[in-house]
Amino acid sequence: MRLKQAFRPTGNLKSPGLKKQADCDMMKTYFMQNVFTEYPAVPWKQGWRFLAGPDDPCPLLTGDAQGELTAKNCAWTLHLLDPTIPLTVRLLSNGLSLYVRKQEKEKHIEALLLEPGILIGSVQGLPPPALNSTEQTNQDPGFTWIKAAPCNALLICKGSRFVLVTGTLPRELALLKAEEALEENFNALREEETKKRLSTAGLFSINPRHNPPVALAAESLRLRLRGRNAALPGIWSASDMPGPETFSLNELYPLVQAWRLIHPKTALNLVHTALALQQSSGGFPAWVNCEGAASAAAPWPFVIQAFELALQDQHDPVLLKKTLPALRKYMQWALRRFDPHRDLIPAWQSDQEVFIPESFERGKASPDLTVMLLGELEALLRLCDESDHSEAAIGPLTAEHDQLAQTLTTVFWNPETKAFSNVWKEGHYIHEPSFGSFLPLYWSGLPAEFKKPLLENFEETHGFPGRADPASWKQEQIDDTVHLPAIHQFMAFETLRRGDESRALLMLFVRRAREGFAAWFERESIEAARLQRHNAHIEKSAYALGPVTASLLLTTQYEFQHEALTHAPTLKNLQRLIHRMRLTRSDLRIILVVGLAMLVVHLLYHPPTHINENARMAEAALNYRQGQFSEAMKICRRYPDNALSRFLQGNLMTLTGNPESAEQLYYQALLEKTESPSALFGYALSLQLNGKFDEAIQRYNDFLDIHEAQLSGGPNDALIELAYEFMRLADAEFRIPPKWKRVYTLPVMNDLGL
Numbered sequence: 169m170r171l172k173q174a175f176r177p178t179g180n181l182k183s184p185g186l187k188k189q190a191d192c193d194m195m196k197t198y199f200m201q202n203v204f205t206e207y208p209a210v211p212w213k214q215g216w217r218f219l220a221g222p223d224d225p226c227p228l229l230t231g232d233a234q235g236e237l238t239a240k241n242c243a244w245t246l247h248l249l250d251p252t253i254p255l256t257v258r259l260l261s262n263g264l265s266l267y268v269r270k271q272e273k274e275k276h277i278e279a280l281l282l283e284p285g286i287l288i289g290s291v292q293g294l295p296p297p298a299l300n301s302t303e304q305t306n307q308d309p310g311f312t313w314i315k316a317a318p319c320n321a322l323l324i325c326k327g328s329r330f331v332l333v334t335g336t337l338p339r340e341l342a343l344l345k346a347e348e349a350l351e352e353n354f355n356a357l358r359e360e361e362t363k364k365r366l367s368t369a370g371l372f373s374i375n376p377r378h379n380p381p382v383a384l385a386a387e388s389l390r391l392r393l394r395g396r397n398a399a400l401p402g403i404w405s406a407s408d409m410p411g412p413e414t415f416s417l418n419e420l421y422p423l424v425q426a427w428r429l430i431h432p433k434t435a436l437n438l439v440h441t442a443l444a445l446q447q448s449s450g451g452f453p454a455w456v457n458c459e460g461a462a463s464a465a466a467p468w469p470f471v472i473q474a475f476e477l478a479l480q481d482q483h484d485p486v487l488l489k490k491t492l493p494a495l496r497k498y499m500q501w502a503l504r505r506f507d508p509h510r511d512l513i514p515a516w517q518s519d520q521e522v523f524i525p526e527s528f529e530r531g532k533a534s535p536d537l538t539v540m541l542l543g544e545l546e547a548l549l550r551l552c553d554e555s556d557h558s559e560a561a562i563g564p565l566t567a568e569h570d571q572l573a574q575t576l577t578t579v580f581w582n583p584e585t586k587a588f589s590n591v592w593k594e595g596h597y598i599h600e601p602s603f604g605s606f607l608p609l610y611w612s613g614l615p616a617e618f619k620k621p622l623l624e625n626f627e628e629t630h631g632f633p634g635r636a637d638p639a640s641w642k643q644e645q646i647d648d649t650v651h652l653p654a655i656h657q658f659m660a661f662e663t664l665r666r667g668d669e670s671r672a673l674l675m676l677f678v679r680r681a682r683e684g685f686a687a688w689f690e691r692e693s694i695e696a697a698r699l700q701r702h703n704a705h706i707e708k709s710a711y712a713l714g715p716v717t718a719s720l721l722l723t724t725q726y727e728f729q730h731e732a733l734t735h736a737p738t739l740k741n742l743q744r745l746i747h748r749m750r751l752t753r754s755d756l757r758i759i760l761v762v763g764l765a766m767l768v769v770h771l772l773y774h775p776p777t778h779i780n781e782n783a784r785m786a787e788a789a790l791n792y793r794q795g796q797f798s799e800a801m802k803i804c805r806r807y808p809d810n811a812l813s814r815f816l817q818g819n820l821m822t823l824t825g826n827p828e829s830a831e832q833l834y835y836q837a838l839l840e841k842t843e844s845p846s847a848l849f850g851y852a853l854s855l856q857l858n859g860k861f862d863e864a865i866q867r868y869n870d871f872l873d874i875h876e877a878q879l880s881g882g883p884n885d886a887l888i889e890l891a892y893e894f895m896r897l898a899d900a901e902f903r904i905p906p907k908w909k910r911v912y913t914l915p916v917m918n919d920l921g922l
Contacts, residue, residue, distance in 0.1 A: 203362040204265035204278045207258045208380040213696035213710035216259050220281035222395035222403060226319055226334060235266060239334060244301035244314045244321045246332055248277050249294055261390035280357055285335035288349045296325035313339055322346055367430045371725045381685040382725050384711050385718035386430050392715055399460040402441035408714045414457040417442055417467035419715050422658045424474045426719035429726055432481035439478040446494055450501030465520035469502055469540040476547040492551060492558055499548050503568060506537060512575050513593055514538050524602045535580040535588040536604035538572055539611050545569040576608060577618060586621040601633035603656050609667030619667060627673060654716040661724060672899055675731055681724045732873055785812050792816055811840040818850055819912060827857035845875040846917050861898045868895040884916040
């Protein structure tokens with residue numbers, strides 16, 4: 169499919185929020201004036217953590233009941249409000265807001281962690297919070313002190329403000345901390361938090377169903393950040409590995425991709441920490457935990473690619489010059505590590521390193537490793553080309569790159585199956601289809617004769633080699649890492665982003681992934697409500713997202729938003745703008761009064777010429793449904809400017825073999841009724857029938873983006889499937905899709921969905 173591309177990544181992710189940031193900050197601030205009201209709402213669920221920063225030793229947790237906060241292994245609970253009140257909840261990594269439904273302006277509570285152990289908040293129209301405990305409590309009006317191991321607690325309420333101080337401080341010091349906190353400007357702190365999340369807000373779509381997972385993914389990544397310690401000399405991100413908290417270099421590349429979207433400086437800090445772990449040999453450990461233990465296995469070769477991505481947002485020639493020798497040393501180490509006998513066929517050296525789980529055998533090589541090494545070499549060559557001090561290294565690196573490219577396209581390519589296969593180093597193929605057989609598409613330099621069969625197979629099966637269920641990547645269970653590990657899902661996205669020049673398969677993957685994330689959030693919300701009703705307790709964290717899964721969620725959302733903004737018509741962009749401009753009631757009253765005045769003036773100077781126009785168009789619609797097309801056309805011709813008239817004429821022109829006229833009629837109807845699924849689909853079909861394949865593909869994409877969720881699962885579900893089918897046929901330049909007249913038998917088209 170030849171979707172027109174204003175953005176085409178070549179191994180990197182350039183967010184529009186990272187470019188021209190200064191130009192759009194003012195507009196974004198207008199769109200998102202308060203993170204506590206504009207952030208997506210989520211139901212209350214126990215186990216969500218709140219951290220003041222990477223070094224917070226004692227995070228607060230949401231309790232079992234709605235509106236309760238506590239800390240791990242503590243005997244006290246902060247009750248923010250009555251748990252039976254229906255609330256709108258917004259969770260941040262360092263705070264939350266609780267708004268009483270239908271009384272949002274009058275009754276709400278907002279709270280932020282000012283620093284580790286200090287929670288400050290504001291109360292409007294509700295009783296002040298209360299601190300309860302099974303331990304001995306000292307209470308006075310507006311003041312509660314609890315001394316209990318392992319964490320003391322002090323609550324002070326003054327007017328509309330409150331502060332909770334926790335930790336090991338004695339009472340006198342806790343009081344001083346509380347008084348200082350109450351002097352803080354809470355509104356200024358709220359604005360500061362809003363500014364921190366401007367990039368995340370830029371990822372929110374016009375469809376609110378998809379926004380809560382985006383917010384949760386960004387906040388989950390923030391919760392995983394940790395400060396420097398004796399083992400890790402910088403900011404790092406905690407992985408999902410069991411045992412002591414661990415920084416995994418195998419998660420570095422997805423993390424950099426995600427953090428570039430929400431805070432580029434953090435992406436560069438994570439890479440700095442990783443590079444500081446380089447060993448004297450030039451290699452890196454696959455992971456290091458907070459206690460200093462390090463893996464003997466090597467990480468997957470994405471280190472240089474992660475550095476290149478992070479550096480693009482904050483280009484620093486001095487840093488590049490300083491880091492290049494270490495990267496070149498690592499590249500030499502990696503080539504020796506994975507090809508110790510220098511037979512030009514790289515292979516994994518340990519079952520702890522292998523990318524495809526449980527596939528390691530000594531003497532067996534797989535194409536995925538060669539692809540990763542090619543990516544590292546190309547990234548290093550690009551970095552060397554930007555530096556004035558690395559000319560001598562370019563020649564040897566280019567030779568290594570050419571050798572690996574030849575290995576991939578000769579040793580691993582099986583001409584009989586037209587696919588990439590694993591091989592024994594003795595020289596024969598092993599028929600073991602796996603995700604590694606799909607990964608060569610990740611190499612942007614893969615020749616077309618190898619790329620085309622892989623894309624065609626994926627298009628036919630919608631699955632990856634070696635999967636028993638071809639559609640496993642569509643699963644709603646995004647935490648199902650048994651059938652498709654999260655890193656494989658992320659690399660599938662990256663591979664399609666590089667290998668699918670038409671972007672049709674990429675956007676199909678993105679849509680399915682977004683639907684999976686939305687379904688996951690809805691399941692989590694149902695589970696949260698069930699647990700609240702039964703007052704049950706679970707150990708699993710609230711809305712738990714692994715770091716790679718969270719990165720996939722953010723990057724696919726960005727790709728979807730970029731595609732929508734690039735290819736959506738002007739009216740859709742205007743609709744998106746109006747949706748984000750949260751107008752107040754006063755604004756709406758002014759607009760309404762001005763609009764009525766303009767209408768009165770218009771009617772005075774342009775009185776209606778046909779009083780019975782609506783009745784006559786209803787008669788035309790009835791004639792159309794009954795098959796009396798000539799009678800319907802006679803009426804429509806009397807009202808050429810009516811949207812319904814144009815739509816009916818467009819249908820009749822299409823059915824009678826005149827798609828040229830139908831195209832203009834549908835377009836004019838769509839201008840007046842921008843929300844109409846029938847007019848948009850009819851317009852896309854007429855474009856295809858007229859041979860305007862690129863425009864037709866864009867309009868089918870718009871139809872799916874806007875109306876897929878609304879029409880799926882009902883009597884019009886077949887129209888969604890036809891949209892996907894017609895889009896693929898338009899890509900293949902089929903002007904007349906088979907069964908195209910079936911469109912006009914479906915309810916949304918036959919009942920005139922205007």
